[in-house]
Amino acid sequence: MNTDVATTAPTMEEETWELRLYVAGQTTKSVTALANLKKYCEEYLKGRYQLEVIDLLVHPQLAAGDQILAIPTLVRKVPVPIRKIIGDLSNQERVLVGLDIRAVDAK
């Protein structure tokens, strides 16, 4: 485990995280999800992330590209592999596990 962390940690440090949050209008779930996400990013990825919020009501054609079914969906584009987290991101631990931010947290 330790070696894993050691090898992945430097690359993660350098990379800028690209996150996309797909929402559909200003629903409660979407607003909650966005608020939660911003909180986590500020806490763990400060200065190293780009957050793009896509409203599918405005751009429905973008849903197919990332295979979006559930709303809200958070997609981690970079670093690869792509990870998806669905729901309003209210469970912090699961979001961090899902995004694999633990490594950063451990540092």
Place this chain on the structure above:
Amino acid sequence: MQDFNATSHPSLPQLPKAPTGIDGLDEITEGGLPRGRPTLVCGSAGCGKTLMGVEFLVRGILEYDEPGVLMAFEETAEELTANVTSLGFDLTGLQAAGKLRIDHVHIDRSEIEETGEYDLEGLFIRLGYAIDSIGAKRVVLDTIESLFSGFPNQAVLRSEIRRLFRWLKDKGVTTVITAERGDGSLTRQGLEEYVSDCVILLDNRVIDQITTRRLRIVKYRGSTHGTNEYPYLITQEGISVLPVTSLLLNHEVSNELVSTGVPALDDMFGLKGFYKGSSILVTGTAGTAKTTLAAGFANEVCEKGGRCLFFAFEESPQQLVRNMNSVGIRLAPWIENGQLQIEASRPTLNGLEKHLVSIHKQVSEHKPDAVVIDPISNLITVGNISEVRSMLTRLIDFLKVNNITAMFTSLLSARNERQEMTEEGVSSLVDTWISVRDLEGVGERNRGISILKARGMAHSNQVREFIVTNHGIQLLDVVIGPTGIVTGASRLTQQLQEQAQARAARLELERKDRELARKRLVLEATIANLRTEFESVEEELRQISHEEQSRLRSGNGKHQPADAAEGEHTSASADQ
């Protein structure tokens, strides 16, 4: 077959329907799937659910100009396109033309983490976008149950699926949802609870090593529908559903007549042949010249300028032509000029339904005036009796509707011969039933032909003996012996006896003639004898008379009266 749709409905207002364009399905559903509502198509693996969905879309686009969206949860657009290319469906072209949209939904459980509340609005948006972008009227969701593997929260999923179907209904698109068959329920995830308008069940059953696919409409709210299990096939042109029977018996009938090909057999029918468009069954035990009769009929049809399609399940075309040549039925010229087409195949080559479809196909390609199937009893090897019967019912109906004269031969086992029942039980379906059989006597077999029934015309009740000569089948004249009609050697005996009798009678007559002649001779001799006797008496009397006269003349008139009396006597005897 399309015209049945038109005729089978009275002009009552009914549920709007979206015709599927799938061969036969519209007939069973009486017009198609419920327009603007979801239809559930469920079945186990390999039933052709996806194909049915794709065909529904493609036919909708090509035949009814209704663009469609295919949301594929299992296969990618490329895979789907490749899979249906062999059926002639050009999905790429349709997509390019803006008539079709394929959206592959990829669900990977491992990529998805679930935290907190969510809904499937994304799916709705994608689907809505796809529908709106091409103005789709039809939607296929194949297979929406895949969602259950991707989203662990069933409560959310179920409510979302319910909402989805509601939403699709509101959008007014005709939707087909495919689902996997579950144990004890129609679908694995109980989707039938949500789709309540129309449920079609596909089934793939193996009985006696032969697979038959069957389709059944489990429910169809607001409409009547065929309730049976209908066999269907996946052919080169897509799905073909065959209604068990064409629903009505209202086909046109013809008063035209066609000859049997055997003039003497024609004479046994009151109107000298079969009605055109009728169906004829020839039954008989092995070796009773059923095929020869059938080939003779085919030959006759071709000679009259008609076209004939001959399905041979026992012989190859070459063999059939050669064999028929030996009895003077020349089929080769008709094959060359295209009037006759012989389709030979082993019955076991295909399942029954496939046979039916191939016959349908050949008939629509060749457009024959007559179809011969030799023999139908062979089909029993590829299906059980009830299936064969249902297949033949449909076949006969199909041919009748198209006004094609059909001749079937059927082999009877000796056991069944007495009952005069065909194994296939089609005798009630056919119009004319000719029976050929062995009349087995002492040390020989003879062939006899009789007409068991001929709807709509008088017919002979005799069992006629026939022989197969090198110029076809010939019926022999009826010979009636002391105990009925006689055949074969008995026929010869009878004929010899008759000849002997005739000869004896002639001799007797001659003898009588001779007797008469002899009697005449005797009589004439007697007459001559008497005459001679008389002459001598007369002469004697004359002599006496003469002597008397000369004595009287010498006596000088004393005995005058005696002389007169004597003269009288003389003249009287001269008179004799």
